[in-house]
Amino acid sequence: MDALAGLLEGPRARGALMIRACFDPPWGVRVEDRAPLTVMLMVRGEGWVVPDDGERVLLRAGDLAVARGPGAYTCADDPATTPQALILPGGECAYPDGRLLNGSMDLGVRAWGDRLDGATVVLIGTYLMQGEISGRLLDALPPLLSLTSEEWPCPLTPLLMEEIGRDEPGQEVVLDRMLDLLVIAALRAWFSRPEAAAPAWYRALADPVVGRVLRLVQDDPAHPWTVASLAAKAGVSRAALARRFTGLVGEPPMAYLTGWRLALAADRLRDTDDTLDAIARQVGYGSAFALSSAFKRVYGVSPQEHRAGRAAWESGGGAVGRVV
Template identity: 70%
Template sequence: MDALAGLLDGPRARGAFLMRSVFDPPWSVRIQDRAPLTLVTMLRGTAWVVPARGTPVPLGVGDVAIIRGPEPYTIADDPATAPQAVIHPGERTTTPAGDELCEVMDLGVRAWGERADGTAVLLSGTYQLQGEVSQRLLRVLPHLLALPAGALDSPLVPLLSDEMTKDEPGQEVVLDRLLDLLLIAVLRAWFSRPEAAAPAWYRAHGDPVVGRALRLLHDHPAKPWTVATLAAGTGISRAVLARRFTELVGEPPMAYLTNWRLALAADLLRDPDITIGTVARQVGYGSSFALSAAFKRVRGLSPAEHRQDIGSPNLAPAG
C-alpha cells in the first residue's frame, strides 16, 4: 500500500452522497454539510467555487475540484450571486430561510434542480466519513484545488455520470467504487503538477530505496521492524537507509512507522466489535497496554477515549 492508497483504505466511500444538480442562472448553492471531502465537476456550463477563505475558482466543463471540509463553501454561476439553497448535514436541502427543498426540486434518480434541461449541470460526490488513515494526506491538501479538464486523462467522469442515472441492485457499491477511483485519479494528476507542492513523504515513494522501504512498512505494519531489518529488505546499510529516509520523508523510519501504526489503529477503532487487543496485534503492538501507551504518548488520549470521541454525534472532522 502506498501513501495515496492509504487515503481510501479503511473508510472508503460507503453510501457516498452523489448528486447531479441542474440549474439556470442566476443560481447559487451554499454547502455547509461539514463533509470531510467533496469532489465536483461540471458536465455542462460553467460555475465558480467560492471557499470560506481564499480566492474563488472557476470551473468549466470537465474541470474537477476537490474541496476539503468541514468549512462551508458556495458553488454558483457567479461569485456575487446570493445563495438560493443550502445543503446541510444529512443530505438535507433548504432555502436560506429554512424551507425544505428536497421534494420540491427532485428531478429523479440522484438529480435535483428546477428543470432537467438547465444550462448548468454539476456532478458532486461527497465522502461522509472522516478516516484517520487519510489524515496524513488530507492535511497537505489545500482547502480547494482545481484540476483542468486537460490534465485528467480518464473516462471515469462520464462513466460515473452514466452510472448515477441507474437504480439497479448493488448500484450504491458501484458508485462508491467509481468515486474512489475518480478521486485517486484526480489526486495522482494533481500531485504531478508543480503547483501541488506534494509532501516529502509522497515524493519519497518515487525513490528506489526509500520507496521500497515505505511500501514494506505500509504493507506489513505488524512486522517487528527495526532499522536493520528494513535496511535488509531494501538492500542497503542501516546508516544509509536511516539518513536517506530521514532526508526524503522528513522523519526517521521508526518514527514514521509509529505514526503509520497509530493511524491504522485509529481507523480500526471505528469498529466497535474489534477489541483494543485485536487492534494492537493487527498494527504491530504486543498487547493492548503497549498500544495504549504509544497512542496516549503520541496522540494525547487513550484508544478507548479515541473510540468514544469518534462515536460522539456531530463530531467535527479535523481541518
C-alpha cells in the first residue's frame, strides 16, 4: 500500500461537506465543527485563515490550506473582521449568537454566502467522520498548513468548480473522490517540502530495510509476522532490524504492527457489517476475544462500543442541518 494514499484508504470521504463559498468584503466565518480535516482552495480574491493556536495564513487566488481538527479557526477577509456566521459540528450553520441561519445564506446547489459572483470564492471540502487508519498521518500535521499556487499549481480547480455546482445522480460520490484526490495530492506536495515534519514512519519508507518491512506489514497485516520473519524478508538479522526500525520509526516492529492491525480493525468496524471474528482474521488476530482485548487496551472502548459510536453518529443525523 502506498503510505500517503493510505491516509484515506480506509474511511475515504463519504458524504463529505463540499461547498463553494462566495463573499463580498467584509466577511468572516467562525469554524467550530471539530471536523478531522478541511481543505480550502481559494479560487478568486483572497482571505485569511486564523487558527486559535498557530500562525495565521493569507490565501490568494490558487492557494490552498488544510486545517486539521479539532481546533477552531476563523476565515475572513481581514483578521479583524467580526464573523457573520458560525459553523458547528455536522456542518450546521448559525449566527454568532447561536441562532440557526436556516438557509438564509444558501445560494443554490452547494453554494453559500453573499452572492454567486462575489469578490471572494473559495471551495471548501470537509471530512465529517473520524478515521483511525489516517490517525498516524493526521497526528503529524500542523493545525494549519498551506501551499501557494507557485508551490503547487492545482490542476483540479476548473474541474472542481464545474462539478461542485452539478446536481446529478451520483454527484456526491464524484465529489467525495475528487476531495480525496485533492487532499492526497496536496499532502504529497506538503511532505516534499524540506520544512515539513513528516511522520517518522513516512520518512522511514525511503530506507531500503525499514521501508521494505513497513510495506510488508501494511500490505499483509493478517500474516503471522515475527521479527525473525520480517528480518529474513529484509535480509538482515533480528537485532539489526529491531535496532534500525526502532531508530527510524520510533517504536519496535511488533508495536507498529499492532497499531496498524488495530487501526484497520477500527476502520472495518466503522465501515462494514463484518462480524468481529471475520475482522479479527482479516487483520491478523486469532480470535474475536484476542482482538477485543487488544482493541480495548489501546482505544479504551470495546470493538462493539466503537462500532456503536459510528451507528449513533449516523442515526443522529451527522449530516443534518448542514450549510447547504
